[in-house]
Amino acid sequence: MNDVASAVPHASAAPKPLHGDAALVRALGPFQLGASIVNIIVGAGIFMLPALLYDRLGASAPLVFVAGALAIVPIALCFAAVGSRAAATGGPYTFVGAAFGPFAGFLAGALMWVCNTSSSAGVAAALAEQAGNAWAAPRRPEPV
DSSP states (O other): OHHHHHHSOOTTSOOOOOOGGGGSOOOOOHHHHHHHHHHHHHHHHTTTHHHHHHHHHGGGHHHHHHHHHHHHHHHHHHHHHHHHHOSSOOTHHHHHHHHHOHHHHHHHHHHHHHHHHHHHHHHHHHHHHHHHHHOSGGGSOOOO
16 A cells, blocks of 8 residues: 555645656647648738739639648648657657758758748738738828
């Protein structure tokens, strides 16, 4: 009986702090991942893409959105499959590093950072342009 009692931690014992990969909580589920993907896609295309597509394709422009969604599904499924099997956190850096080595992982992580930063800048520029189209005041130069 003493062996069983000693194996159960006491309620008064303070939990030990976690370090390294154990401290990172993998709390994203399928719904959160899907919402994040939708957020990225909508955020990147909501300002300019619909008008550009309608100018070039007319009434069939919504079909292009559906085709794009269908084209991205296999890529998202690949990331989901690899992410469910990876023991460490880090996204593409971890996946590419495990498959092709640390330098390739570094390149994937660096390129992902550059792409995310430049796409955020593009979304900000598109927002500024659309705000300028909506309100004429920001587009007028100030008199010198």
